Amino acid sequence: MTAFLSVRDLSVRFATEDGVVRAVDGLSFDVERGRTLGIVGESGSGKSVTNLSVLGLHDRRTTEIEGRILLDGQDLTTAPESVLEKLRGNRMAMIFQDSLTALSPYYTVGRQIAEPFRKHTGASRREARLRAVEMLEKVGIPNAALRVDDYPHQFSGGMRQRAMIAMALVCDPELLIADEPTTALDVTVQAQILDLLKDLQQQTGSAIVLITHDLGVVAGTADDVLVMYAGRAVERGTAREVLRSPRHPYTWGLLGSMARLTSPVDEPLTPIPGSPPSLLDPPPGCPFHPRCAYVARVGGDRCRTERPELPEGRGAACHLPDGAGKGRTR
Numbered sequence: 001m002t003a004f005l006s007v008r009d010l011s012v013r014f015a016t017e018d019g020v021v022r023a024v025d026g027l028s029f030d031v032e033r034g035r036t037l038g039i040v041g042e043s044g045s046g047k048s049v050t051n052l053s054v055l056g057l058h059d060r061r062t063t064e065i066e067g068r069i070l071l072d073g074q075d076l077t078t079a080p081e082s083v084l085e086k087l088r089g090n091r092m093a094m095i096f097q098d099s100l101t102a103l104s105p106y107y108t109v110g111r112q113i114a115e116p117f118r119k120h121t122g123a124s125r126r127e128a129r130l131r132a133v134e135m136l137e138k139v140g141i142p143n144a145a146l147r148v149d150d151y152p153h154q155f156s157g158g159m160r161q162r163a164m165i166a167m168a169l170v171c172d173p174e175l176l177i178a179d180e181p182t183t184a185l186d187v188t189v190q191a192q193i194l195d196l197l198k199d200l201q202q203q204t205g206s207a208i209v210l211i212t213h214d215l216g217v218v219a220g221t222a223d224d225v226l227v228m229y230a231g232r233a234v235e236r237g238t239a240r241e242v243l244r245s246p247r248h249p250y251t252w253g254l255l256g257s258m259a260r261l262t263s264p265v266d267e268p269l270t271p272i273p274g275s276p277p278s279l280l281d282p283p284p285g286c287p288f289h290p291r292c293a294y295v296a297r298v299g300g301d302r303c304r305t306e307r308p309e310l311p312e313g314r315g316a317a318c319h320l321p322d323g324a325g326k327g328r329t330r
Helices: 047-054 082-088 109-119 127-139 156-168 187-204 216-221 239-244 249-256
Strands: 005-016 019-031 036-040 062-070 092-095 175-177 207-212 224-229 232-238
Touching: 005 047, 019 047, 019 175, 019 224, 019 232, 036 047, 047 062, 047 082, 047 092, 047 175, 047 207, 082 187, 092 156, 109 127, 127 156, 127 207, 127 239, 156 175, 156 187, 175 187, 187 207, 187 216, 207 216, 216 239, 224 249, 232 239, 232 249
Parallel strands: 036 207, 036 224, 092 175, 175 207
Antiparallel strands: 005 019, 005 062, 224 232
């Protein structure tokens, strides 16, 4: 099956007063129609930067982007802004993490949901308003016909997040990028939102990229998983493969720091030591080696000098030989 979204050797660099930030470095992945890719990693690993690049939302004056981003065969990295505007909100859409800044305080929630629907479908004001009410009902906003005329400050944080999701879904996009879509929502509403995304996918066959730090969400939603660290992909595979048999020490650390229902109540969580590296001056070799407990097992200076490559398909970017502790979680 041909991937609907294909990212190849993507590199994103930002010019700052302190130097060049290498936010994404040689990233490749595919997302097929009808499948969900979960991208996981700590803050600053490059997850959101990658997906903002897909939508063409970086300032091209200060951002250097290399590589290729293909949407259904169309190269987005060379596409003019006029083409990207026609695609954004229609064939591809994004649920932003911070609803407070993503929603305009000057317009009603209903108007902000209706606007992309009118722009891309040519619907009348009345049709767009009815569609906005319908979408608010779908994401669980009570009294949607009345709340459609409220402003963002009249919504709670969780309701604003649901309104953001309604805005992203209003045109039934073929590619949906969800950046922490369940942030600030309680567990019950989280389940409703994730079920809604699944329903959309079943109805339209859309491809979904799910950015999250919650491995529980990944386990229950994603078909495939890409683990990112310091702007690079360090492991990929199906959700079942990565969560049940992880192969990279960083993935082991993520799983080891997660609470489990099957674990003893008094069993402590195991945090990953240290902090993520500065992307202004990333370490040579394997970017995870300053925090990795298995450098000595590899031997020599290989981890410090040679950058491991991520193989195609199932695999991990790690110098550890197969069988040397791989598959360990906690």
